[in-house]
Amino acid sequence: MLIVLSGPSGVGKGTVRQAMLAGNYRDFQYSVSMTTRQKRPGEVDGVDYYFRTKEEFEHEIATGGMLEYAQYVGNYYGTPLKYVNQTLDRGKDVLLEIEVKGAMQVREKCPDGVFIFLTPPDLSALRSRLAGRGTEDEATIDSRIKKAATEIAMMENYDYAVVNDKVNLAVRRIERIIESEHLRVPRVIDRYKGMLAKADAVN
Amino acid sequence: MLIVLSGPSGVGKGTVRQAMLAGNYRDFQYSVSMTTRQKRPGEVDGVDYYFRTKEEFEHEIATGGMLEYAQYVGNYYGTPLKYVNQTLDRGKDVLLEIEVKGAMQVREKCPDGVFIFLTPPDLSALRSRLAGRGTEDEATIDSRIKKAATEIAMMENYDYAVVNDKVNLAVRRIERIIESEHLRVPRVIDRYKGMLAKADAVN
Numbered sequence: 001m002l003i004v005l006s007g008p009s010g011v012g013k014g015t016v017r018q019a020m021l022a023g024n025y026r027d028f029q030y031s032v033s034m035t036t037r038q039k040r041p042g043e044v045d046g047v048d049y050y051f052r053t054k055e056e057f058e059h060e061i062a063t064g065g066m067l068e069y070a071q072y073v074g075n076y077y078g079t080p081l082k083y084v085n086q087t088l089d090r091g092k093d094v095l096l097e098i099e100v101k102g103a104m105q106v107r108e109k110c111p112d113g114v115f116i117f118l119t120p121p122d123l124s125a126l127r128s129r130l131a132g133r134g135t136e137d138e139a140t141i142d143s144r145i146k147k148a149a150t151e152i153a154m155m156e157n158y159d160y161a162v163v164n165d166k167v168n169l170a171v172r173r174i175e176r177i178i179e180s181e182h183l184r185v186p187r188v189i190d191r192y193k194g195m196l197a198k199a200d201a202v203n
Numbered sequence: 204m205l206i207v208l209s210g211p212s213g214v215g216k217g218t219v220r221q222a223m224l225a226g227n228y229r230d231f232q233y234s235v236s237m238t239t240r241q242k243r244p245g246e247v248d249g250v251d252y253y254f255r256t257k258e259e260f261e262h263e264i265a266t267g268g269m270l271e272y273a274q275y276v277g278n279y280y281g282t283p284l285k286y287v288n289q290t291l292d293r294g295k296d297v298l299l300e301i302e303v304k305g306a307m308q309v310r311e312k313c314p315d316g317v318f319i320f321l322t323p324p325d326l327s328a329l330r331s332r333l334a335g336r337g338t339e340d341e342a343t344i345d346s347r348i349k350k351a352a353t354e355i356a357m358m359e360n361y362d363y364a365v366v367n368d369k370v371n372l373a374v375r376r377i378e379r380i381i382e383s384e385h386l387r388v389p390r391v392i393d394r395y396k397g398m399l400a401k402a403d404a405v406n
Contacts, residue, residue: 145403148399159387161391161392180380181385185320193356
C-alpha cells in the first residue's frame with residue numbers, strides 16, 4: 001500500500017515523518033527523496049535525500065525513473081520510482097512525504113494509494129481565534145482567510161485530513177489510518193478470493 | 204456518523220457489540236433493535252431489545268418508522284428510525300448491529316454510513332487449514348468452501364472486513380476504523396468550509 005503524506009509547506013510534514021520513523025509502529029518503508037540541492041551539515045546521502053547533480057536528476061526524468069518531481073527555488077526534488085515499486089512488490093507499505101504538487105502527480109499514477117493531507121492547527125482554530133481577535137488588523141485576517149481557503153481547496157484531493165496540533169497525536173492518527181485502510185474491502189477481497197480459488201483447486 | 208456492524212450469522216456480532224459497549228471507547232450510541240420475539244430470562248426491554256407485539260411492529264413498518272427490518276423464524280427484527288435520526292442530529296455516532304439483509308437496506312438509505320463486515324476467522328485460515336487437512340472428508344471441505352464463497356460475496360457490499368479472531372482485537376480494529384473514518388476528507392471538508400465562510404462573513 002502506498003501512503004502519501006503531504007500538505008502545505010510549513011505544516012511540519014518532515015517532523016511528523018521523522019516521528020513516524022522513530023516510533024514503535026514501523027510496518028512501512030520510507031521512500032527517500034532525490035534532490036539536486038546542496039547537502040546540509042549533518043545530512044547523509046541515502047538517508048535524508050539522495051543527493052544528485054542536475055544532470056543525473058534530469059537523466060532520471062528523461063528515462064522515466066521518477067514517480068513524481070518538481071522544482072523549488074531552482075532545485076529538483078522527487079521520488080525515484082524503482083524503490084517504491086520494489087517495496088510494493090515485496091508486499092510492504094511505502095511512505096512518501098512530499099509536496100502537494102508531487103502528491104497530485106502520484107494521485108494520477110496510483111489512485112489506490114492513501115493520500116493524507118496534514119493540516120495546520122490554525123485552520124481548525126480559525127473561527128475561535130478570529131472570534132477572540134482585536135489584536136490583529138484587517139489585512140492580517142484577510143491574508144489568513146485567503147491562505148486557509150487555498151489550503152482547504154488542496155485538501156479536497158486527499159482521502160484524509162489530519163490536524164498537526166501535536167506531533168505525537170498526528171502520528172497516532174496516521175498510524176490508525178494505515179491500519180484501517182488495510183481492512184478496506186477493496187484491499188482484502190482479492191486475497192480472500194485467491195484463498196478460495198486455491199482451496200477450490202486443491203479440492 | 205452511522206456505523207453498521209454486520210456479518211454472517213454465528214460470527215459473533217452480538218459479542219463484539221457487547222464488548223464495545225463495555226469498553227473504554229464509548230464515543231457512540233448504540234441503537235437498540237426492535238423485535239417481536241419472546242423476551243428471554245434476564246433480558247430487559249429497551250436495553251437488549253424493544254419487545255413489541257406483531258401488531259405494534261407492523262404498525263411501525265406501515266407508518267415508515269423502521270430504518271430496516273426482516274423476519275427470522277417467524278419473528279420481526281428491525282431498527283427504529285427515530286432514535287437513529289435523533290442521535291445523528293445531535294452529532295453523535297450511532298452503532299447498529301444487524302443482520303446482512305438489514306444492512307443492505309441501510310446501505311441504500313444511508314450510503315455514507317460506515318459498513319463493517321465481521322468475518323469468521325475460518326475464512327482467513329481456510330487455506331492453511333485445508334493444507335493441513337486429512338481429518339476431514341470431501342463433503343465437509345466442499346460445504347466449507349461453499350460457505351466461504353457466500354460470505355465473500357456478502358463482503359463486497361461493505362467498506363471494511365474485520366476478522367473476529369479474538370473479540371478484543373476485533374473491537375480494537377472497529378474502534379480504529381471509526382476514528383479514521385472521522386478524518387476522511389468528505390466528512391470534514393464541509394466543517395472546514397463552514398468555518399471559513401463564517402470567518403469571511405465576520406470579516
